[in-house]
Amino acid sequence: MDPEEIEKKPLDQLYPMQKYPIDGQVFKSLVEAGLTWLRTNQQAVNILNVFPVPDGDTGTNMVLTMQAACDEISNSAEHNIGKLTHLIAHGALMGARGNSGVILSQLWRGFARALDNYEVLDGQLLVKALHQGRNTAYKGVVRPVEGTILTVAKDIDAEAERSFADTQDPYIILERAVIAADESVIKTPELLAVLKDAGVVDAGGKGLYFILDGMMRYVKGLPLDVNLTAVQPLSAMKLENAFDSIEPGQDFEVVVDFHPHEELNIPQFYEDLQHIGTSIQLGEGDGIYRMHIHVPSDQENVPLQYIKSLGVVYKASFENLRVQMEQVEHDRGSLIQCKPIEPGQIAIVAVAPGPGIARVFASLDVSAIVEGGQTMNPSTQEILNAFENLPTDRIFILPNNKNIILAAQAATELTVKHITVIPSLSVPQGIAAIFRFSNFISDTVSVIPKEIAKEMIESLNDVETGEITTATRDVEMDGVNVKKGQIISLLNGKLVLASKNLKAATLGLLRKAHADHFEKITLFYGVNVSHLEVDAIVNSIHKKFPKQEIEVLEGGQPHYQFIISIE
């Protein structure tokens, strides 16, 4: 039977599983299914977090709690439902993480207690156990806040009790409870203002729904490891996403907007399209549907023909993916891939004055890079664009130039995200700050962003920054006389030396910086210096500073022959 149809059909002695009484082993399968389904939808729960409280993400906490519960029973052959649920409750208690995890463990504790000394879970016991679970959970708090997982547990309990008047079948009661949980979750913003303000439903409640829904999906034989691909609003349909998944033989992308004569039978529609091609997506808006599909090269007209039989076609477009893919492959060489970020994590946005430096930042797990630097400052808008689309609201910005700090600070005023500007004055400082940040990566959950930021700001002083460039006019600055065309050396932003050639400028700078007291010298060479020159200079640095480790990287920055990090 088609999965979509199964989903709609109510339980009416339809599923083979309903014949089995729920003993310990059957319940074990149900609970494991609940965990699997919750894990599949973990990110969907995580993004609902409204408080940036650092005790982690609700979805992750609930998964870990359920995981501990399942580990406890994974090797158990217990058939007694009472004993098995006690094991679950014990596992959940020991593994409880975060607020939602603790509440979940209390729900299990009450649930288990109601089943003491029983062999099999029947309808009446299920109602009793859900009730006791709810009561135990409510006892754990002085002032229960409504519109949370507690409210959802309460509504589940109430619905189970109502259902028991109609049926004794625990599977049917569970199914109704799942529906009630879904409705209750949808109503949470009405009860809790912070949810409404943020435009989300309660994360813990949603997690509880997924656990129960997972159990029910298992009963119905529905898949648990794939996210639901329902019909999405037209605006949310992003065709680029389907783009990566092209396989051989899927040469054309066909997109058709149409208005069906009759109401669209969506399961049937999907089924028919599956015979034609892959990467099928369907979007809907105002009675108009948009269909997206990939088909082999000689069949690009088939989807259009098929849809013409269903309704009026408004617009159809074809694109040859083969050709496009070649283009993408070609571009990819120069494309810099940043670290994908997950909701709730801290994303680092760095300003990089050249492609080589951008690549270095990307390799250090920066989430977004803004191009710019000396004499090519990015605008506030460009900085804003770099992080507005990241799926997290905790952002650290490394401006890496004193002229960009203000623009970065202005960007913080224009967004609802929590932005911290780490006032790095140079690329070496930015890199030092990222190294400090990476100490926290394994543990960003329990550390407050402010503390990380503090550490990062401290680390800015760990490194000396040298810059070598050509003077564009005559000037006297910081007590140094400079003639136009001379090579000048800047140490931490201060002019320290004017020399006739690059080599003298570089060595002079390192001397002024007392590089012999440091361990490592890193040179980023710019676009205006040749490989031969770089090699020659690096050789002489080796001779003058034999004890120091020297690293040379392509920075690709304009104007500056060298940006030097001394640490």
Add this chain to the structure above:
Amino acid sequence: MNNDNSQLGRVSISPRAIATIAYHAARQSYGVVGLTSKNLMEGITQVIVKDPTYGIDVKCDGEKISIDIYVIIEYGTRITSVASSVTNTVRFHVEKALGMPVEQVNVHVRGLRVSDMD
């Protein structure tokens, strides 16, 4: 006492005000069934006056704020998880209200309340 000096004048926030925020945050934390006094004498006097800072101790040393919370937790919950979520919730609410970092939040579990025996 904490001062936010600006050209327009001075804002000072008393430890009691901070304690009130912490008190409400702690009471909303799941697993916390009550707050309790640091010692017996204080308990008696504070119960009489129904202090909204009962069970909270705030120390300010210059810019450094540290908060001690004395709680009773529901029996049967995982105490470390409850305590760490109290820490997080209190820190979050206080920092949000004050706009200043909280140096430390110490949770002292003074007892467990048993409402159901397993």
